[in-house]
Amino acid sequence: MKLTALTPRAYRAAGLIGGRARGSVPGMARTKSAKKASRVADRRAVFNIRTKRTYKDSVKEIGALIAGKKAAEAEKMMPSVQAAVDKAVKTHVLQRNTAARIKSSLVKRIRAIA
Numbered sequence: 001m002k003l004t005a006l007t008p009r010a011y012r013a014a015g016l017i018g019g020r021a022r023g024s025v026p027g028m029a030r031t032k033s034a035k036k037a038s039r040v041a042d043r044r045a046v047f048n049i050r051t052k053r054t055y056k057d058s059v060k061e062i063g064a065l066i067a068g069k070k071a072a073e074a075e076k077m078m079p080s081v082q083a084a085v086d087k088a089v090k091t092h093v094l095q096r097n098t099a100a101r102i103k104s105s106l107v108k109r110i111r112a113i114a
Contacts, residue, residue, distance in 0.1 A: 054088075055087070058085070066113060071110055081106065085103055
């Protein structure tokens with residue numbers, strides 16, 4: 001099942017997001033605004049999951065190239081990996097220093113095999 005094709009409702013049904021039952025949990029706010037906030041949080045969670053999957057998959061792919069000693073291909077792929085990681089930072093999925101550490105270690109590994 002490909003996560004990018006799912007809607008917030010499908011994510012909720014799959015148990016990936018929305019661990020709260022709207023309006024039925026004692027002590028939870030039952031107001032209209034609280035229910036909307038819950039829907040918004042679920043929608044944002046979908047985007048965050050997509051962004052996280054994208055950058056993690058990119059890092060894994062380039063890691064496989066590095067492990068296979070394919071420096072030229074890894075260097076060609078590096079700009080797209082950096083873009084994915086930077087987008088994760090921009091959308092607050094990753095922290096800035098974590099992204100810098102990921103990119104730095106990848107470049108260091110590429111240079112080691114080049």
